[in-house]
Amino acid sequence: MKRPSKPLSWLPHGQKSHGLKFILTGKEEKYKSLVENSIHAFFLTITDGTILETNNAASVMFGYTAAEFKTLHRSDFIDHNDPELAKALELRKQTGFAMLEATGIRKNGERFPVEITSTIFMDTDGVEKSSTMVSDISERKQAISAMQLSNERYNLVVKATNNLVWDWDLESGDIYRSGNSLAAVYGHSANDSICSIDRWKEYLHPQDKDRINNLLEQYIHSPSETSFHLEYRFRREDGSYAFIQDKGYIIRNRQGKVIRMIGAAEDISERKKTAMAIEESEQRYKMFVQQxxxxxxxxxxxxxxxxxxxxxxxxxxxxxxxxxxxxxxxxxxxxxxxxxxxxxxxxxxxxxxxxxxxxxxxxxxxxxxxxxxxxxxxxxxxxxxxxxxxxxxxxxxxxxxxxxxxxxxxxxxxxxxxAEEALAESENRLRTIIQTDPECIKLVNREGMILEMNPAGLAMIEAESAEQVIGKNACQLVLPQYQEEFRKMMQYVFEGNEGKMNFRIRGLKGRELCMETHCVPFRNAAGEISAMLCVTRDITEKVLLENSLNEERKIRHRQLTEAVITGQEKERTQLGEELHDNINQILASTKLYLECTLKGDKPRTDLINESKLLVEKAMSEIRKLSKTLLPPSLGEVGLLQALNELADLIKQTNELSVLIHWNNVNENEVPGKLKLTIFRIIQEQMNNVIKHAEAKHVAISIERQNNLLTVSVKDDGKGFEAELKRNGVGLRNIGSRAEVNNGVVNIYSKPGAGCELVVQFPC
Missing domain, CATH: 3.30.450.20 (PAS domain)
Known part of the structure; x- marks a missing residue:
């Protein structure tokens, strides 16, 4: 073919066109813009390889600047050792156009695959030049290598695997499946029922169908995906579902459109079950760990x-x-x-x-x-x-x-x-308390054997060491007359009750003691009663003291009885003397006056009047006598008023000044019996003052302070030695009355210094 004689323009990669005119006028700028913005390297060279012009993509691709390129020959960045290059240059020389794949060399020495498209043209000066476009085809080469590898794998899988290999033609929708694994993988005896994509989709699990459809759409419309991976559940002919894994490659045409998908289907049901079991186990593990x-x-x-x-x-x-x-x-x-x-x-x-x-x-x-x-x-x-x-x-x-x-x-x-440290501390503290407690603390088993005893207990039974009693029967220390009752108490405690008992023991050296014991069940860690815990105290001195107090009570009771009887006899004597010496004489005089009046012919008015006066006097004396004998009606007149009446009565018959002091006392809060007791004590003491004190003034005081009601009767009489007069009948009566109401009596007196009686009652 004859070389073109007119200038030719460079055309985009892959197109083959010759003999087009290169018109500079009006189109040169457009041409330059196209070259400069191209992603392919552009070179304007003389046919011997000398570089005249380059674009920016050439610098990016090879790493040289435009100036550096003008100092280079094409052999500096295109490997001329490739025999295909010489053939292409010869072809271009003959036809004016050539396209080949060669090896590019970057400035840093890196080699990479390129595709070269070159056209020879004559410029306006008649100089033969070449327009060359170089494309980096590294990615395409990689894709081709991957496709070749995929084909090799495909052939190998078909021959060596049990997987079901398939080929889906997207244009027809048909799916071709090879191999004998249709039944093993899909669970179908023939491919007819699932030979198309639509039929195949009918067997997808309902929960997977939309997801798989979406994934397929994404793979089909993806501009660069070369492989795919699907997992889904597929219904077998028997109605059960198999877990299927599909892996494969996507085939595209020159325009990049997906036209085929080739893959291998594998039944991963067992693997899925295992994975699900592992996942479930992992979930259980995580749940266990977290909870x-x-x-x-x-x-x-x-x-x-x-x-x-x-x-x-x-x-x-x-x-x-x-x-x-x-x-x-x-x-x-x-x-x-x-x-x-x-x-x-x-x-x-x-x-x-x-x-x-x-x-x-x-x-x-x-x-x-x-x-x-x-x-x-x-x-x-x-x-x-x-x-x-x-x-x-x-x-x-x-x-x-x-x-x-x-x-x-x-x-x-x-x-x-x-808690353990606190328990240990508590146990140590408790043991210290037990060891230092003055009472006997011991553990006894069901047979009555002593398991443990503190030092105080050992001392009580006259033991010099624990070895003398540990393992010995506690009943042996109890006197015979108490042993049966002691055994009954033990049985009662081991039934889960508390037991108390007073008894006598004989120590190892013969000393007898009175004992009081309190026993409770001792339970082990399982809550079972394993022993009896006893706290026993020596009450020998207490018993002796109680006996002494009982004897003293008897003596005191006799004294009280004697004082009551003496008081009664005294009152009777006073009553008799009063009736005989006073009232009886008045009544006798009245009788005499009346008899004299009756003997005369005419009644004597003077004697009748005198008799009337004597009767009135007798009535007055009886009234005063009755007031001293009968208890005052304190509920009606009150203690203070009764004391005022007593003071007025005393003033009428004695030259004695009586002053009553009443402080912080609410009569409504004082019991009636106590008020009567206070009245009788003051009455008794006033009689003592009148008979023995030779006093001119008496101060009666009743006051309440600090839960004590204090009664005081103080005179300015001749006084006496208090210790010598304590056993008088009057003072014994006062003491007896005070004791009945838990009162305490004190007498303060000295000869010439008067006397003060103080009685205090709790209130």
Whole structure:
């Protein structure tokens, strides 16, 4: 073919056109713009390879500047050792056009595949030049290599695999399947039922159908995807579903449109079941880990260490290089954090202090016991610096004599440890109390054998050591007359009740003591009654004191009875004397006056009037006598008014001044019997003053202060020795009346200094 004689323009890659005119006028700028903006390298050269012009894409592709290109020959960036290049240049010489694949060489020496399209033309000056376009086809080559590899794999899979190989023609919609695995994979005996894409889609699981349709659409319309991967459930002929995995390649035409999809279908049902089982197991594991009440953790070392490293070296290495790699939230919360993510990556030494010997011992036992320990206690630190006591189980993972990590669980026993320490302290305190308690504390079993006894108990029974009584029957110490009752009490206590008893014992050296015991069931950890706990005290002195008090009570009762009888006799004597010496004489005089009046012829008015006066006097005397004998109606007139009347009566017959002082007393709060007692005590003391004191003034005081009601009768008489007069009848009567109301009587008197009677009652 004859070389073209007119200038030719460069055409886009892949087009072949010759003999077009290159018109500079009006189109040169458009041409330059097209060249400069092209993604392909453009070269304007002389046919011998000398470079005249390049575009920017050439610099980007080969790494030379435009100026550098003008100093180069095409052989500097196109490999001329390729024999195909010489053939192409010869073809271009003959036809004016050539296209070939060659090897480009970048400035940095990198070689890469290129496609060259070159046209020869004559410029306006008649100089023969060439317009050359170079394209980097590295990606295309890779795609072709991948396609070749895919074809090889396809052929190999068809021959060697049990998978079902298929070819889907997108234009026709038909699917060709090869191999004998149709039934094994899809569970269908013939391809006819699923030979088209539409029929094939009918057998997809309803829950997978939309997803697979969407994926297929994405693959088909993707501009660059070369492979695909699908997983779905497919209905077999028997109605069951198989898990299918499809993998393959996408075939495109020159325009990049997907025209075929070639793949291999594999039944992965068993694998899926296994994966689902693993996933379920993993979920159970995660649920267990997250919901566990124990901290679960994994510690990693930055780098594995040989297990035969010296022990000190292993421990130091762990503290320096171990960190928390995995844990649950429970673990994190033990250190004051909320989430596991806050702890992940934390160095071991941050939470487990190296200076605690218990922690070092924990690691020593871990390394010495074959990298496994159980129920080891560690003393660690939370984020606020507080100590946390943990109970740990740990297992190390050893691979090829190197330990890399360890798994473990832990429980927070801080409160338990504190409780144990408190319990130990309480037990020590209780034992100290028992050992120092002055009462006998002992444990006795069902047979009555003494199991334990404190020092005070040993001293009570005259034992020099515990060995003398431990294992001996407690009944042997009890006097015979109390032994049967003691055995009954033991049986009652072992039935779950509390028992009390007073009895007498004889010590090992013969001393007899009166004892009081209180026994309760002693239960073991299972709640069973295993022994009887007895607290026994020596009440010998108490019994002797009570006997003494009883005797004193008897004497006091006799004295009280004697005082009452004496008082009654005194009152009767006074009554008799009063009736005989006073009232009887008045009545006798009245009788005499009346008799004289009756003897005369005329009644004597003067005698009748005198008799009337004597009768009135007798009535007055009887009234006064009755007031001294009968208790005052204090409920009607009140204690204060009764005392005022008593004072007025005394003033009428005696030259004695009586002053009554009443302070902070509410009569409504004082019981009636107590008010009567106070009145009789004051009445008795006033009689004593009138008869013996020779006093001119008496002060009666009743006041309430600090829950005490104090009654005082104070005179300015001649006084007496208080100790010598205490056994008088009047004072005994006062003491008896006060004692009945839990009162206390005190007498303060000296000769010439008057007397004060003070009685205090609780109120």
């Amino acid at each position: 566990s009440t124990e901290g679960i953790w994994r510690i990693e070392l930055d780098k594995a260490i040989h297990i035969h490293t010296p022990l000190d070296g292993l421990i130091k290495y762990c503290y320096k290089n171990a960190y928390i790699a995995e844990c649950n939230d429970t673990f994190a919360k033990m250190y004051g954090f909320e989430k596991a993510s806050e702890v992940i990556g934390m160095p071991l030494h941050k939470i487990m202090p190296e200076d605690n010997p218990d922690n070092i011992g924990y690691l020593v036992r871990f390394f010495n016991n074959g990298f496994k320990v159980e129920n080891e206690v560690s003393y660690e630190t939370d984020k606020d610096g507080n100590q946390v006591i943990l109970l740990n189980n740990m297992v190390g993972i050893v691979e090829g004599d190197y330990i890399k990590r360890a798994w473990g669980t832990q429980r927070n026993i801080t409160e338990q440890k504190k």
